[in-house]
Amino acid sequence: LTVPPLTDMVETAEGVLLYCNLPGVPLENIFLTMEGEFLHLRAKTAHTPLPGKVHALEFSDTFYESRVLLPKIDAARMEANLSNGLLPIFTPFPPTSGPVRIPVSAG
Numbered sequence: 001l002t003v004p005p006l007t008d009m010v011e012t013a014e015g016v017l018l019y020c021n022l023p024g025v026p027l028e029n030i031f032l033t034m035e036g037e038f039l040h041l042r043a044k045t046a047h048t049p050l051p052g053k054v055h056a057l058e059f060s061d062t063f064y065e066s067r068v069l070l071p072k073i074d075a076a077r078m079e080a081n082l083s084n085g086l087l088p089i090f091t092p093f094p095p096t097s098g099p100v101r102i103p104v105s106a107g
Contacts, residue, residue, distance in 0.1 A: 004066040015092035016070055023085040034075045039068045
């Protein structure tokens, strides 16, 4: 079963913050990549088989996958931190380039 994770996306003055809900996904099963303007998330839960005779089985491995179109960001400064099944991903905007003063020397 492949589903998109429930995701909130908030834009701040510093960048875009995504909150992805990934219950049951261990850190080693999360893959984030930037492909052009798209953030690609793939993740997989890791359920351990239950010992004994199973009478009902409602949990199974879940594959999460989504692609999110982002505005121009600084991918080299992106941050993600998994905690209790929630993966916040901060995608900062590039530094603004304002006027640059050029020193003038005599001589």
